[in-house]
Amino acid sequence: MSSIADQLQSAIQSPGVPPLAFGLAFVAGAGHAVTPGHGKSLAAAYLVGSRGRIRDAAWLGGSVAVMHTLSVLVIGLAWTFLSLSDVIGMADLTRWLQLAAGLLVIGTGAWLLRRQRHHHDHDHDHHHERPGILLLGASGGLTPSPAAFLVLVTGLFLGRAGFALLLVLTFGLGMAVVLFGVGLLAIGGSTVVTSGARTHALLRRAARVAPLLAAIGITLFGAGLTAVAAIQLM
Structure with missing residues (x-):
């Protein structure tokens, strides 16, 4: 991973725009x-807990x-132009972001618990309600990748902000594709269990x-x- 990040930074500094850079960003x-x-385990657990569909997996990855x-862009701009580095170190900033991510995950779990509690009273489709997806998606993307952050900051310093932003977007697309694939596997496994539950008592209980x-x-x-983020901050 570090070698790929180094190659991306080299691509930013080169005068041309090598198409290979976008492939590297995706990888x-x-x-x-x-x-x-x-967030892979959380994504899978969420899709099982919410009885998700393929479009839910796409929403989650996206x-x-x-x-x-957005987190890379906001932090990169603040780091470069607003002297954020003089106010807080990257390690402390990461811990604060992890604390916020943890709170969002708790909110997602609480929403799922509330949804399960009322599920037997509301058998109609709730898949149009997506607060859980948005909360979990926000928590999963809140802490920026160091590689993506360095690529953007390097691009800003070298005056190639547009190219750097496109690379960061491609980086995010690579994340989305993997998480979407994980979501599809979780939905497929849940569907198999649900289908088998019609004929097997054990699978019925599991479902x-x-x-x-x-x-x-x-x-x-x-x-x-x-708790871990709070302890580290203390």
Whole structure:
């Protein structure tokens, strides 16, 4: 990953606009998404807990990519032009962002728990309600990738802000594709369990309990993430 980031920075500094840079940015984004701690398990648990559909997986991947791009852009601009580095170090800023992400994950879990509690009273389709997707997407993209951040800041310093922003957007697209694929796998597995539940009592119980367990797991994970970030800040 570090070598890809170095190559992206070299591409920013070169006078031409090599198409290879966009391929590298996409691969770097996909690689960032598959590393531990970037919301894959939460995305899968959310889609199971909310009985998600393919379009929900697309919304989730897209929201993570959009939030990641916005966080990189806002922090990069503040770091370059507003002397944010004089106010707070990158390590402390990352911890504050992780704290905010943890709170958003708790909010997502609480929303899922509330949804499960009322599910037996409301059997109609709730898939048009997407606050959980937006909350989880925001939490997953809130902490920017160091590689994407360095690419944008380098581009701003060298006067190639437009090119750098396109690379960051491509980076986010790579993340979105991976998370969308994870979502499809989660939905496919959930569908298999639900279909088998019609004929197997054990699978029927699993299909009933899985959404509740997913909601509880997301809430506990958010609480843990928040606690770790708070301890580090103290």
